[in-house]
Amino acid sequence: xxxxxxxxxxxxxxxxxxxxxxxxxxxxxxxxxxxxxxxxxxxxxxxxxxxxxxxxxxxxxxxxxxxxxxxxxxxxxxx
Amino acid sequence: xxxxxxxxxxxxxxxxxxxxxxxxxxxxxxxxxxxxxxxxxxxxxxxxxxxxxxxxxxxxxxxxxxxxxxxxxxxxxxxxxxxxxxxxxxxxxxxxxxxxxxxxxxxxxxxxxxxxxxxxxxxxxxxxxxxxxxxxxxxxxxxxxxxxxxxxxxxxxxxxxxxxxxxxxxxxxxxxxxxxxxxxxxxxxxxxxxxxxxxxxxxxxxxxxxxxxxxxxxxxxxxxxxxxxxxxxxxxxxxxxxxxxxxxxxxxxxxxxxxxxxxxxxxxxxxxxxxxxxxxxxxxxxxxxxxxxxxxxxxxxxxxxxxxxxxxxxxxxxxxxxxxxxxxxxxxxxxxxxxxxxxxxxxxxxxxxxxxxxxxxxxxxxxxxxxxxxxxxxxxxxxxxxxxxxxxxxxxxxxxxxxxxxxxxxxxxxxx
Numbered sequence: 001x002x003x004x005x006x007x008x009x010x011x012x013x014x015x016x017x018x019x020x021x022x023x024x025x026x027x028x029x030x031x032x033x034x035x036x037x038x039x040x041x042x043x044x045x046x047x048x049x050x051x052x053x054x055x056x057x058x059x060x061x062x063x064x065x066x067x068x069x070x071x072x073x074x075x076x077x078x079x
Numbered sequence: 080x081x082x083x084x085x086x087x088x089x090x091x092x093x094x095x096x097x098x099x100x101x102x103x104x105x106x107x108x109x110x111x112x113x114x115x116x117x118x119x120x121x122x123x124x125x126x127x128x129x130x131x132x133x134x135x136x137x138x139x140x141x142x143x144x145x146x147x148x149x150x151x152x153x154x155x156x157x158x159x160x161x162x163x164x165x166x167x168x169x170x171x172x173x174x175x176x177x178x179x180x181x182x183x184x185x186x187x188x189x190x191x192x193x194x195x196x197x198x199x200x201x202x203x204x205x206x207x208x209x210x211x212x213x214x215x216x217x218x219x220x221x222x223x224x225x226x227x228x229x230x231x232x233x234x235x236x237x238x239x240x241x242x243x244x245x246x247x248x249x250x251x252x253x254x255x256x257x258x259x260x261x262x263x264x265x266x267x268x269x270x271x272x273x274x275x276x277x278x279x280x281x282x283x284x285x286x287x288x289x290x291x292x293x294x295x296x297x298x299x300x301x302x303x304x305x306x307x308x309x310x311x312x313x314x315x316x317x318x319x320x321x322x323x324x325x326x327x328x329x330x331x332x333x334x335x336x337x338x339x340x341x342x343x344x345x346x347x348x349x350x351x352x353x354x355x356x357x358x359x360x361x362x363x364x365x366x367x368x369x370x371x372x373x374x375x376x377x378x379x380x381x382x383x384x385x386x387x388x389x390x391x392x393x394x395x396x397x398x399x400x401x402x403x404x405x406x407x408x409x410x411x412x413x414x415x416x417x418x419x420x421x422x423x424x425x426x427x428x429x430x431x432x433x434x435x436x437x438x439x440x441x442x443x444x445x446x447x448x449x450x451x452x453x454x455x456x457x458x459x460x461x462x463x464x465x466x467x468x469x470x471x472x473x474x475x476x477x478x479x480x481x482x483x484x485x486x487x488x489x490x491x492x493x494x495x
Contacts, residue, residue, distance in 0.1 A: 017145030034145075041212040049209060
């Protein structure tokens with residue numbers, strides 16, 4: 001697993017209070033990990049802070065699963 | 080219209096001298112001080128370096144870890160005290176009319192820590208707003224009532240009361256009135272506070288409101304003592320389950336006491352100083368006594384506001400003497416703030432509980448830390464100094480007053 005994927009997972013575990021084993025690539029924040037609309041906003045903000053980037057709203061809307069988050073950040077995170 | 084009768088069927092307390100009602104009563108009865116050096120932040124540079132904090136408290140023992148992050152401490156405290164009160168009441172939410180079950184919860188300041196932390200984080204940054212999506216819902220006071228309703232499914236009336244240090248009593252009287260009028264069968268009420276933060280201590284310090292007795296925190300809260308020098312900040316929560324009498328009887332509930340009267344007035348005078356003639360305080364006690372349909376001579380115990388400030392303490396006592404006349408000498412008077420410190424918006428809630436416990440145990444909790452009489456305060460009155468006193472307590476009155484000039488008195492009577 002990439003370093004980025006590892007960081008994304010640990011943010012999700014921390015913010016959503018879920019077990020690491022539940023944080024699978026297909027897991028949806030809202031349907032599988034119990035997030036509500038405020039949680040998803042907070043997750044995006046944490047990703048922005050951790051990876052020092054800004055995620056535009058129209059792109060943030062498409063990040064709804066663990067796998068999508070990892071893919072987006074692996075592409076956009078500042079190396 | 081015939082007003083309904085209202086009784087107390089459950090209690091919960093999270094206080095600096097005990098984290099539940101039995102522990103709180105042990106602390107009160109034994110004259111324990113809750114004051115110690117502040118642990119929540121580095122107070123080295125503050126004029127006051129101590130407070131009455133809640134001890135050995137881990138929110139995650141009571142509330143889901145994820146939920147804890149979304150709740151300001153004042154709201155965590157509210158949920159913990161409420162949980163004890165609900166369990167104590169034996170109320171079964173499957174069996175009551177949830178549309179007539181309400182919540183009226185108060186806090187003097189609300190999410191002060193959340194506000195302070197968020198503003199400090201922003202100030203440390205480069206101007207980019209990274210405000211948490213939970214900031215607003217952590218900070219605003221009414222979310223306490225909101226979260227309590229979500230936990231128990233109470234869909235009846237739901238709001239918060241704010242009247243500074245009179246808040247807790249104000250909430251209880253509001254709940255009393257709505258049940259009397261038939262607007263609810265059951266109401267969870269009370270108050271919670273957590274202002275032990277840099278801005279809280281610093282703000283009250285700037286007003287010269289706090290004791291600065293840093294060499295002896297446990298004797299700093301000394302109401303009616305000649306050398307009192309201000310209040311000691313407390314934190315915590317008190318919760319009461321108020322219930323319409325017939326509703327309580329029908330389910331065979333344990334009844335602690337009847338709530339028989341409440342008074343609410345204003346000084347209309349100054350933001351923080353009490354009215355020099357005590358007009359609002361005299362009026363509020365008279366109003367509560369009239370509302371209860373009793374005589375001043377029926378009152379056995381007064382749990383005073385008594386915050387240990389130079390000006391406030393004698394003013395309240397003079398008002399008591401005006402209202403009660405010769406009977407004032409037959410009363411037991413005590414300020415339990417000598418032990419708990421001043422819980423601001425939660426004070427009225429935990430002091431109502433102290434008053435109810437005094438009726439239950441026929442024992443008046445003391446005013447601890449009395450060393451020297453103050454010539455301004457009539458020493459012939461019984462302030463229950465330093466040691467609890469056993470006596471007949473049929474009727475107890477509790478006073479709380481708040482910055483802004485808010486005054487509240489509430490009267491509990493032994494249920495028979």
